[in-house]
Amino acid sequence: MYKLAMASIKPSHHFFFVVVLAIFLLSPPVLSDVEEDHLLQGLNSFRTSVNLPLFSKNKNAHCAAEQIADDLEDQPCSNSNNETRLSDHPNATSKCDIDPNTTSDAIVLPVCVPDLVPTLVLTNFTRTHFSKYMNDSSFTGIGVSSQDDWMVVVLAPNTPSGSLANGAWSWVHAKVGLGHYLVLSLLGLVLCLMQ
Ligand SMILES: *[C@@H]1O[C@H](CO)[C@@H](O)[C@H](O)[C@H]1NC(C)=O
Ligand SMILES: *[C@@H]1O[C@H](CO)[C@@H](O)[C@H](O)[C@H]1NC(C)=O
Ligand SMILES: *[C@@H]1O[C@H](CO)[C@@H](O)[C@H](O)[C@H]1NC(C)=O
Ligand SMILES: *[C@@H]1O[C@H](CO)[C@@H](O)[C@H](O)[C@H]1NC(C)=O
Numbered sequence: 218m219y220k221l222a223m224a225s226i227k228p229s230h231h232f233f234f235v236v237v238l239a240i241f242l243l244s245p246p247v248l249s250d251v252e253e254d255h256l257l258q259g260l261n262s263f264r265t266s267v268n269l270p271l272f273s274k275n276k277n278a279h280c281a282a283e284q285i286a287d288d289l290e291d292q293p294c295s296n297s298n299n300e301t302r303l304s305d306h307p308n309a310t311s312k313c314d315i316d317p318n319t320t321s322d323a324i325v326l327p328v329c330v331p332d333l334v335p336t337l338v339l340t341n342f343t344r345t346h347f348s349k350y351m352n353d354s355s356f357t358g359i360g361v362s363s364q365d366d367w368m369v370v371v372l373a374p375n376t377p378s379g380s381l382a383n384g385a386w387s388w389v390h391a392k393v394g395l396g397h398y399l400v401l402s403l404l405g406l407v408l409c410l411m412q
């Protein structure tokens with residue numbers, strides 16, 4: 218049945234499918250990352266200005282920042298937080314399958330700015346007491362996530378106590394993720410065949 222269907226695809230359809238699949242696989246999962254990317258660029262300009270290596274995106278730091286931003290979402294800006302350690306956010310780290318033993322030196326910096334006005338968000342990280350973290354060479358990895366008026370930055374040092382290594386469950390989750398891709402790809406194929 219499957220072979221028959223494949224054989225009957227016209228070359229143009231096949232090409233179309235490959236293009237759709239390529240776009241699907243290459244495109245970022247969300248398109249609303251504009252504010253995060255803007256902030257990351259600003260922070261890395263700051264790093265350049267103080268002669269430090271650029272922050273590099275860390276997948277697990279990003280995941281943790283997302284979870285923490287989700288938790289802050291409903292809080293008013295007046296609840297503005299100070300920095301905390303990632304180990305103070307066990308729910309976020311467990312949702313991201315991060316080994317708790319690798320979180321104690323990672324830092325969480327939450328900022329609340331109405332409407333996340335980009336310049337205000339940036340200066341809140343670079344011109345307040347948070348700037349000492351931006352100006353710290355021991356932090357190399359970064360995760361940035363926003364939710365409502367909140368922007369959360371998670372900084373990870375390049376040390377075992379902050380490496381944000383995945384815990385034992387990560388492989389299972391990775392396989393579930395792959396399964397999703399396969400199902401979606403097959404769905405794409407079916408949709409192409411129906412054309
Ligand atoms: C945040 O922590 C810094 C020291 O790390 C302290 O100087 C500052 O007063 C604290 N701010 C608030 C709002 O708690
Ligand atoms: C963490 O998760 C537990 C169980 O899901 C929940 O009861 C608790 O309120 C959460 N803690 C925070 C700080 O969100
Ligand atoms: C974390 O550290 C504790 C004690 O240092 C150890 O017992 C535990 O096995 C460690 N957990 C992982 C997932 O490595
Ligand atoms: C960030 O900036 C806003 C004003 O734009 C201010 O209200 C807030 O307290 C600042 N600091 C933090 C940590 O959010």
Ligand SMILES: *[C@@H]1O[C@H](CO)[C@@H](O)[C@H](O)[C@H]1NC(C)=O
Nearest residue numbers: 266267348349351352353354
């Ligand atoms: C960054 O830190 C260095 C010392 O480590 C200090 O000399 C410099 O003034 C700091 N720059 C900023 C912008 O905080």
